[in-house]
Amino acid sequence: MEIVTRFAPSPTGHLHIGGVRTALFNWLYAKSNNGKFKLRIEDTDLKRSTEDAKKTIINGLKWLNLNWDDEIVYQSKRLSRHTEIGIKLLESGHAYKCYSTPEELKAMREEAIKNKLPPKYNGCWRERDLQLAPSGVKPVIRIKSPIKGKTILKDLIQGTIEVSNSELDDFIIIRSDGTPTYMLSVVVDDYDMKISHIIRGHDHLTNTLRQQHIYNALGWNIPIHAHIPLIHGSDGSKLSKRHGALGIEAYNEQGFLVNTMLNYLLRLGWSHGDEEIISIENAIKWFNIESIGKSPAKFDIERLNSLNSHYINVMGDSEVIKIITDSYAKKGEIIQKDKLHILKNGIKGLKSRARTTVELTNMSSFYIEETPISLDEKSKKILTDQNCILIKEYVTYLELIKNWNEKSIEENIKSFCNDKKINLGKLAQPLRAALTGKSVSPGLYEVILALGKVETINRINVF
């Protein structure tokens, strides 16, 4: 059997990390089994679906390299096929017309809850003579669910789930306006797309139970299901903005790397022994549904930060520099050749400090700025008249350095402090302020080395 998975978001808002994780699991499962991963946009709710949301989904998946096979399927374009199947079910006696009004349905539910019974449609039109149909009421079409026995779902993650059929009602497959409902459309599309494995959120579990009856009525094979646990916010409630969970594009904007997002989301609910840093190659090699946990996981931004620092740190220098130059280019600024050279020399210290690429770019600014550079408040305070005299005095020592490397710079600074009988910090802090405009920076020797002798002296002589 060919493995075919799918990701089927509805374009009604942002692409959330829960959705991305679902997409990732489907993608990985397909990749690790030489199967196909398909994308279907469930845009049948015309009131809530937007073009922006579609773009967000597509761009998000593209950013993360979760590439899909074949064309994107837009569910809205397949409505006639869905109704066709709905009518077929009606004609074959597996479905029936129901004339109950929304008010009547509401009353049924309230009554059921009052009597401690499952709230559901009571099936009154299931066998009723259509002669009794009220005039002026357009019927919906409902599936005939079995009344007796139970419905069993064999789920790859949840195990065997059994629910008594008395809990499940005859749900609507075609609305009174003639359009198919989600419950029907999904089944038809999954069938037509030859989906072999449906990996989706746990919130779909009862849907799956009910959808099985459509498959059965049509004599179609039921795909294999795996319902993955939901992602919760830090307080255990439904994940929302207030937990720091944003649309996937926001993580890109905030400077999180693709590797970070994939690694983080993969480890949220799935594990491979003690492995924490997992490359996409290994993820494909190792991914399996059995190792997906059953309990919901909480979203933890600290973990994401830490993974991101790691991935920035292990990135190649040229790659990191490209990120910086790209972000300057975005602002319409081009980094001059000499500055680029300085940046390359100082990239190591930058990498180890940055937690996001946004931080990285901000941090690198002092290497790129023209002298005189801007000073932050703290560095202004450090640069007292006295300190300015001191650092200028140091220039005479600096000029003596013959071999321009970190070690000789260190020795040079130390010998100056020795001769002046001052602590290293006395010189280092003002020097840092003058050279970087900040009170916090990469190692001073590294900064001086990266700037070069001429630029270092220029920056000091401004004061």
Add this chain to the structure above:
RNA sequence: GUCCCCUUCGUCUAUCGGUUAGGACACCAGGUUUUCAUCCUGGAAAGAGCGGUUCGAUUCCGCUAGGGGAUGCCA
């Protein structure tokens, strides 16, 4: 209300009946560092509760509690 699911350090998790219950993030302490960060070393930190089954339960079963999901002419 009804049905379904979940429950190991603060967080993500390992363990597939016998372990000093392991790792990672975060946290704390120390070291390295002129600063901050990195890095290194160490530390504190967990089986929801109660009953079974068993020679032995975190692991299997039941109940309770807590949490989550579903319960739409939304998807």
